[in-house]
């Protein structure tokens with residue numbers, strides 16, 4: 001991946017080069033995210049670990065902020081990568097895109113250094129502007145917020161202007177409309193109010209309406225694009241699925257936000273609204289699952305019927321990650337989300353390790369997977385190879401990362417179950433009950449298993465990076481020799 005910019009075969013396609021720049025930062029931040037997760041997981045087992053040097057609150061904050069930021073980088077990278085293919089024209093303002101990239105990267109670096117060096121202190125008006133805003137997942141201080149808005153406007157202009165200039169495919173139409181909603185929602189998380197209910201109310205507009213509406217639609221467009229490229233799926237079929245998914249995702253996701261309004265001081269009618277609409281949210285995820293597997297099976301069948309080569313897949317590591325996405329999205333968001341989405345259940349599970357189990361599998365299954373798939377597509381393009389096959393490293397990467405995250409999820413589900421039973425049901429969710437539950441063997445063992453599975457994930461990540469760095473030139477050599 002490092003050399004891919006120099007030895008690229010994009011034939012002067014600057015937009016794709018720009019996409020690769022974003023991918024590179026994304027994978028570095030992904031690594032940073034995992035290291036922070038390992039530190040935080042160790043602190044669950046050995047509470048004094050790095051105390052007052054690198055506190056749990058900071059490790060956790062950097063862990064989840066890096067998560068969001070690397071995904072946004074990979075999303076922007078994916079858009080710049082697919083834009084010329086979909087529109088048929090070169091992206092309009094590549095120079096502006098590069099400027100945006102550097103401004104964003106410098107800002108992210110400064111923000112992370114400030115998080116790490118200023119770990120504790122009073123929360124004041126100045127700290128909101130300069131240090132962080134204290135809103136989980138989107139903690140960037142206000143100066144950086146404003147910078148992010150400017151960079152995103154540049155990005156959006158680039159996408160919109162290229163779309164207007166080139167072909168307007170269904171995929172790009174959904175992309176352009178959805179990106180406007182995705183970017184616009186960020187603004188809802190920028191205003192500070194000292195009423196905690198109001199603050200949470202708006203904060204969920206960003207978090208929930210990102211991951212359960214706009215980001216889901218975004219990955220729908222990526223899957224549609226990727227299936228056309230990877231297995232030659234028919235555009236009409238893929239785009240038909242995409243429109244169905246958009247309808248269902250927005251139909252359930254927008255009011256599904258009620259599942260976060262159960263206990264924050266909002267009116268009680270949110271119980272019914274949240275219960276009904278969020279219970280419908282898994283439906284589009286099944287549609288996405290069917291979409292990927294159906295198209296794959298169909299194309300494979302057509303190719304076999306014609307007596308052609310057995311597989312139609314042009315980039316098997318990318319395809320493997322996209323199929324993992326179909327399963328992971330359905331399991332992590334759909335099943336693990338549904339488990340605790342009814343108010344009758346959520347009153348016991350709210351904010352327990354169960355939530356963390358769902359958070360891990362959903363973010364990984366729905367987003368990390370397909371974005372990694374897009375990185376593999378980027379590498380294939382950078383080396384200009386027609387067929388890119390899985391290597392041993394690709395297999396180790398996907399296997400260890402996926403099973404590691406699955407293992408962490410199961411461990412956290414056990415911990416959450418114990419919390420629900422002992423802390424919430426038996427002991428009545430008192431202050432003392434929390435500490436009793438934290439010390440019982442099931443909880444402690446579950447945390448140990450989470451750490452072990454976290455190490456497995458990290459080893460898988462190393463294989464993944466190693467593969468991304470080498471698979472392109474390997475495929476190129478194979479192509480030359482055949």
Ligand code: HEM
Nearest residue numbers: 211259278281333337338340341350351355359362363366
């Ligand atoms: C890819 C999509 C999704 C992602 C990335 C995701 C991620 C998350 C995360 C990280 C949290 C914890 C937020 C916090 O820190 O407080 C959360 C909470 C929650 N999610 Fe999801 N989620 C997704 C989809 C879903 C779906 C489809 C459902 C329901 C069917 C669902 C139901 C819930 C509920 C009920 C909570 C609140 C848990 C609590 O009360 O503690 N999620 N989600």
Ligand code: HEM
Nearest residue numbers: 034037038040041060355356359360363364368454457458
């Ligand atoms: C090396 C592997 C990892 C380890 C050891 C790890 C560990 C942790 C720890 C200790 C927390 C804090 C939990 C708490 O406050 O109770 C956390 C939170 C979180 N992690 Fe990870 N993590 C890892 C990988 C990942 C991956 C791959 C993702 C998603 C792609 C992810 C997404 C999250 C999310 C969304 C939260 C917030 C959950 C919530 O508040 O409900 N982590 N992680």
Ligand SMILES: [Fe+2]
Nearest residue numbers: 208212257259
């Ligand atoms: Fe939600």
